């Protein structure tokens with residue numbers, strides 16, 4: 001399968017090749033062929049010396065304003081772009097203080113060239129890396145070996161700088177092979193070829209491992225001090241650079257009094273299409289905004305998205321294309337956790353995470369550690385005589401003001417911010433129009449970072465470890481990357497977001513719960529498909545499905561995000577995943593979808609047709625509303641009202657338990673099982689009171705029998721083991737025919753969220769109370785009041801044609817969980833507390849609680865303790881919400897399971913459930 005055939009795309013069209021990836025196939029030009037451009041080339045050749053001597057600005061100012069008309073081939077435009085980018089940054093940063101006006105001799109041609117190449121007029125990764133390399137000697141053309149590579153343009157002429165750039169170039173060259181791997185894997189998913197998908201994922205992982213090796217070679221020949229003090233200042237952009245002396249960005253002077261202020265991010269590997277390709281292919285979603293203190297308005301993943309605008313137009317479009325067809329993650333998640341595909345997928349994602357770990361270590365050494373050391377003397381900045389240091393504290397004698405010295409400056413002066421106005425807030429723009437340039441605001445910048453806080457000096461703790469817990473608060477400092485991000489927090493978040501995609505590990509995000517977005521959608525669909533294969537729905541059910549009104553995004557998205565069960569319709573327009581979902585849906589649902597949509601289902605390209613879209617939307621029955629998360633830390637079990645664990649602080653309960661302890665100690669050995677212990681702590685307090693009273697009146701023998709009754713010991717195994725018995729008739733999938741009004745709910749996640757198959761546990765059934773004969777009665781230690789248990793029983797037991805007796809009856813009402821969420825659920829890692837049911841059973845609030853501190857923090861998208869999730873249905877008859885009563889029962893039993901620790905006997909957080917298995921619900 002060739003790369004181009006795999007998805008019918010022409011890589012050429014995207015300026016991408018199987019051979020070189022995002023590097024050009026033709027070697028970059030060493031010089032513009034037309035001597036007309038000699039003035040540029042001559043300065044370029046001498047740039048390091050001109051910067052060193054301080055003559056660069058004069059040299060640039062003396063340049064004529066050259067036309068771009070003599071640029072012909074693509075390589076010529078690229079060469080011009082790279083040269084002008086170097087001259088621009090040399091001009092801006094190549095003096096004691098940055099220069100904020102770019103003369104027409106550079107501004108005019110640079111604006112034209114960059115607009116032709118669909119790039120911003122600054123030193124992007126394309127200018128510095130992609131189009132700035134050559135091989136050293138004719139025999140050694142392997143671009144994946146950094147030793148074979150040299151750069152064409154350089155700011156410093158040092159070998160450190162060469163190395164800094166060529167490491168990325170070698171990574172690009174080595175990563176080229178991933179392009180066909182990704183495209184072929186996408187195709188293999190479409191063909192449902194699990195073996196091939198696995199094989200390709202393994203190859204992607206191997207490729208990532210090779211890239212990591214090259215990355216680590218950075219240490220070989222690029223000295224951190226040289227990078228930090230000599231190279232990095234020249235890479236800085238004009239955005240967020242108030243501290244370094246560019247409060248308003250740079251004025252691009254077109255001559256004749258015309259021009260405009262612009263602010264651009266500096267160079268960064270975040271502008272590499274290769275690394276973003278991995279994210280896209282593997283379905284890694286980034287939420288990091290890049291800002292130090294993300295505001296409610298900062299779009300998720302803003303920085304990475306913004307960086308796409310710093311990539312050459314065709315590369316940007318290539319990524320957009322791959323994002324549209326990407327399907328690997330949802331496919332992997334649709335398969336059992338133990339499947340080869342899923343394992344290979346997780347391995348790939350973790351390898352990408354490990355690449356990012358290594359990168360964080362590099363950043364720690366090359367930036368953070370350097371910033372903490374004393375600067376070499378020649379880097380010190382001496383304020384000019386006409387400059388008024390605004391702080392009374394003594395300033396060090398500094399020579400230069402730039403990205404390196406700005407960090408140091410802030411250490412000793414707390415108020416440079418008031419002399420240099422702050423930058424405009426980080427404001428991602430979707431085009432190359434300059435970011436809005438706010439009028440100088442000396443007190444406070446819009447992003448709240450004054451100079452001093454933007455570049456503080458870290459006080460302690462080593463950053464020199466990917467796992468270090470460096471954070472602004474701990475280290476009293478936020479560093480900024482040349483790209484403008486809050487550096488360490490940003491990189492860590494990006495790394496964590498990567499690893500979180502391997503969701504069999506230890507995280508749960510909103511996508512994992514009740515979701516028809518990626519994996520859960522598939523999961524439900526598989527179930528649905530299995531069911532459908534057995535028996536197609538009657539026409540009436542179909543009609544009901546089709547009639548179900550579809551809500552608009554706004555109607556049911558508090559967040560403006562669509563991580564709900566309505567993933568398909570909500571995310572359709574803006575979420576490429578949704579399209580892929582739909583494509584995969586079509587495979588799973590096969591004939592039935594075909595009957596709905598008329599044959600288009602097997603053709604992914606035709607799949608995105610309005611008609612089909614509409615039909616698919618109509619499959620979505622209910623919605624889930626998520627609460628917004630602000631930047632405030634997640635509520636913990638301790639502080640969240642109504643959270644589990646609050647019982648531990650209830651004085652009445654404590655008193656009763658103390659009393660009971662006294663009774664037990666006086667009459668028995670005083671020991672209780674962990675299950676009973678858990679029950680006592682979470683039981684209805686009235687029930688507890690009753691029990692303590694009874695215990696006080698019982699003789700030691702009967703009391704002992706009570707305490708160690710089988711019923712208690714069986715409670716958790718019975719509750720949790722129902723998952724293990726899923727394949728049995730009771731715990732199985734929804735019944736194939738509709739036994740009651742509820743049965744018209746289609747099975748699986750295509751319906752309103754429903755609750756699980758429940759085998760009514762006999763030990764919870766209400767029985768005549770007879771303390772003298774505990775084994776034949778409702779056990780007095782049953783955690784809840786009798787009336788409540790009655791309600792549960794009524795809600796749980798559904799009699800069907802096949803199952804006429806109470807013992808055989810079952811509840812087929814399911815809440816669909818993803819495999820990940822199901823793994824968490826099965827191990828009692830979280831519980832859902834039913835909070836309220838309103839509007840004629842059309843809306844239900846349930847509150848999510850972690851039962852342990854057991855999740856990764858991923859800002860904004862994680863499921864947090866205390867989250868109130870609203871389940872909504874249009875029609876409670878045909879598509880009922882989960883049973884409030886049963887959720888209540890589960891809430892109690894699940895906490896008993898968690899608190900008792902007994903569930904750990906079944907511990908397998910490896911999520912080796914069968915993913916799409918029957919009864920894969922709560």
Ligand code: HEM
Pocket residue numbers: 164167168171215218227267268269270271272275356359362363366367480481482483484485486487490491494495
């Ligand atoms: C001394 C070497 C390097 C340093 C100091 C460094 C520093 C940084 C910093 C500070 C950022 C945050 C963006 C910003 O605000 O600028 C960043 C982003 C990034 N860097 Fe590097 N970098 C180095 C080399 C590399 C290399 C060789 C790669 C190769 C692929 C790389 C890949 C990335 C990527 C992909 C991002 C975007 C964030 C992400 O995807 O996780 N960096 N880098």
Ligand SMILES: N[C@@H](CC(=O)c1ccccc1NC=O)C(=O)O
Pocket residue numbers: 124125128129164165168232235266267268269367480481482483
């Ligand atoms: N963002 C980095 C600089 C950086 O990594 C970089 C800058 C320009 C071109 C390429 C870069 N990265 C790796 O080659 C920094 O803040 O120092």
